[in-house]
Amino acid sequence: MSREGNALEYLGEERWRLPPRGAMRVPVELFASRELVEALDAKVLEQACNVATLPGIVKASHIMPDAHWGYGFPIGGVAAFDPEEGGVVSAGGVGFDISCGVRTLLTGLRRDQVEAQRERLADSLAANIPAGLGSTGLIRLDDRQMRAMLAGGARWAVKQGYGREEDLSRVEEEGCMAGADPDEVSERALDRQRREMGTLGSGNHYLEVQEVAELFDAETAHHWGLRQEEVVVSIHCGSRGLGHQIGTEFLRRMVVEAPRHGIQLPDRELACAPIESSLGKAYLGAMRAGINCALANRQILTQLTREVFHRLFPDLELPLLYDVSHNTCKEEWHRVGGERKRLFVHRKGATRAFGPGHPELPEALRATGQPVLIGGSMGTASYILCGTSASEKLAFSSACHGAGRAMSRRAASRRWRGGEVVAELGARGILVRSPSLRGVAEEAPGAYKDVSAVVESAHRAGLAKRVAKLVPLICIKG
Amino acid sequence: MAEAEPRWEHFSHQADIGVRGFGATPAQAFETAAMALTAVITDPRLVVPRQVVEVECEAPDLELLLVDWLNALIYEMSIRRLLFGRFRVTLQGKRLQGRAYGEPVDPKRHRPAVEVKGATFTELKVERRDGLWMAQCVVDV
Numbered sequence: 001m002s003r004e005g006n007a008l009e010y011l012g013e014e015r016w017r018l019p020p021r022g023a024m025r026v027p028v029e030l031f032a033s034r035e036l037v038e039a040l041d042a043k044v045l046e047q048a049c050n051v052a053t054l055p056g057i058v059k060a061s062h063i064m065p066d067a068h069w070g071y072g073f074p075i076g077g078v079a080a081f082d083p084e085e086g087g088v089v090s091a092g093g094v095g096f097d098i099s100c101g102v103r104t105l106l107t108g109l110r111r112d113q114v115e116a117q118r119e120r121l122a123d124s125l126a127a128n129i130p131a132g133l134g135s136t137g138l139i140r141l142d143d144r145q146m147r148a149m150l151a152g153g154a155r156w157a158v159k160q161g162y163g164r165e166e167d168l169s170r171v172e173e174e175g176c177m178a179g180a181d182p183d184e185v186s187e188r189a190l191d192r193q194r195r196e197m198g199t200l201g202s203g204n205h206y207l208e209v210q211e212v213a214e215l216f217d218a219e220t221a222h223h224w225g226l227r228q229e230e231v232v233v234s235i236h237c238g239s240r241g242l243g244h245q246i247g248t249e250f251l252r253r254m255v256v257e258a259p260r261h262g263i264q265l266p267d268r269e270l271a272c273a274p275i276e277s278s279l280g281k282a283y284l285g286a287m288r289a290g291i292n293c294a295l296a297n298r299q300i301l302t303q304l305t306r307e308v309f310h311r312l313f314p315d316l317e318l319p320l321l322y323d324v325s326h327n328t329c330k331e332e333w334h335r336v337g338g339e340r341k342r343l344f345v346h347r348k349g350a351t352r353a354f355g356p357g358h359p360e361l362p363e364a365l366r367a368t369g370q371p372v373l374i375g376g377s378m379g380t381a382s383y384i385l386c387g388t389s390a391s392e393k394l395a396f397s398s399a400c401h402g403a404g405r406a407m408s409r410r411a412a413s414r415r416w417r418g419g420e421v422v423a424e425l426g427a428r429g430i431l432v433r434s435p436s437l438r439g440v441a442e443e444a445p446g447a448y449k450d451v452s453a454v455v456e457s458a459h460r461a462g463l464a465k466r467v468a469k470l471v472p473l474i475c476i477k478g
Numbered sequence: 479m480a481e482a483e484p485r486w487e488h489f490s491h492q493a494d495i496g497v498r499g500f501g502a503t504p505a506q507a508f509e510t511a512a513m514a515l516t517a518v519i520t521d522p523r524l525v526v527p528r529q530v531v532e533v534e535c536e537a538p539d540l541e542l543l544l545v546d547w548l549n550a551l552i553y554e555m556s557i558r559r560l561l562f563g564r565f566r567v568t569l570q571g572k573r574l575q576g577r578a579y580g581e582p583v584d585p586k587r588h589r590p591a592v593e594v595k596g597a598t599f600t601e602l603k604v605e606r607r608d609g610l611w612m613a614q615c616v617v618d619v
Contacts, residue, residue: 041492043492068492068493069491069492069493070493071494071598071599071600071616071618072599072600075493095618096595096596096598096618097595097618132585132590132593133519133583133585133590133592133593134559134583134584134585134588134590135585136559188553191553191557192553192556192557194557195559201593202590202591202592202593202619203592203593203619241556244552244595244596244618245553245596247595247596248549248552248595248596248597251596251598251599252542252545252546255542255599256538256542267599267600268599268602269598269599269600271599405492405493407492408490408491408492408493408494408495409494409495409592409619410488410489410490410495411490413591435585435589435590436589436590436591436592437589438589438591439590439591439592442591442592478593
């Protein structure tokens, strides 16, 4: 274990603290079991310490149980900044895939109903959901439509006929991120998006047909319409080329302009700008447009998914359970030291987890708290958790986002062969459809941490509580 | 044979992957780093140089220029749906002029493993080591 690791104090209930030292303005707070802490890459703590040095950071630099080494910010990091205290916004703290996230649809079908049609369903999804490099969406947007999409998000998509009005109450921000400024999105970013609306992407992005294998909280599950042995569909993807280009351009601008703002960067990747600076505001406007792009993209993919299911199972509604993003910076109100503050909360590989009664939740979810959708790696379980009231105090209402990588892509592709991974998963009853076998090897289940251990830690720490476990039946990989 | 071959390699990063190129000059190291970028996606030997794309970048230092060069290639690959298998770079002070030779992505033949979202500032280095130039950074996939 690293020098930093040795200095970690255990606070009880899966909470750890690293007191501030050197240029750190606040402590690092880590949520994980002893086993996960021992397996943690020393680089994660180093990165969280670097985040703790940034101007205007409030309370602590947080690490979620699934944390792994990122660039600048750790993946699985949460940090809030106060604009009144010179707080910053960081392009690296959001990441390249702005508003990458997960949405889950309920089918109401029993597992055996899907089993009977599984091959056909897998082939039809693979044929109709554009996935992988070089795939193109069916939708082409001209400049005017693109701007409307960037301002309107999933709300725009529903107006264009992708999905239904009632879907919107089941998307964070009710489907439309306020404060988006399409004028801050460059021509190059628009160019990269022209052929990518309604595409899944590649890497760890997927569409899975999953069975509800286990319920931990029957009452909440019932409230949300989750029933054991029934089938759901989860879609994991983000803002595609547009978000990547926004991230690329603002990261560079923030690196170059940091000295002008008097910001000392321990790592260039931490590049940031004061929230109140013109660059900070420009980034927020562009990043929010990126969020809308991701919300619109997942909304279009929802429609494509529904169309595939309708061919095999006419009259299915496939209502949306929820849509959550895990690469964002959001302006939120939080209570800190007895005072209500307006903060800019960065969640890089972390999910928002509002508890019961939160005013930003739609009526239908206010009694329970929000669904927190945790994507597993291909072939392992995914989980649905529920936001708690305690999470607000612990980590600005945040929880983990997935399993987190345990092994690099390079190591994974040397260790496994894609064909063998597909065959092994097939033997376990999981159909994988992917344009790339090397891509499958790089995403092999063994390259990830144990998602169940990550979720257990989040549950025990009180970040979010477990509601249901999902296991895959079909996996469409990009 | 080994000396005539462009020399590049990948290095590990927990979530993503590092690209590293070597050369007798910074320009050559930029060319081989670009080969390493293509190799993240597919085997560069599978890419036939049927067409050429020209890019120009300018940056305050060589390291930023490397990031700009790789990001320019990522942009061109993305909007033109191309893969590149051969590169020519000339450097004049802070300016780079590059040519990338390639062809449209053919999913069946190239079997692209992953798309690259962007070149990052992580592990970013352009330096001379034992008489050889090295150019490297982590790319987000």
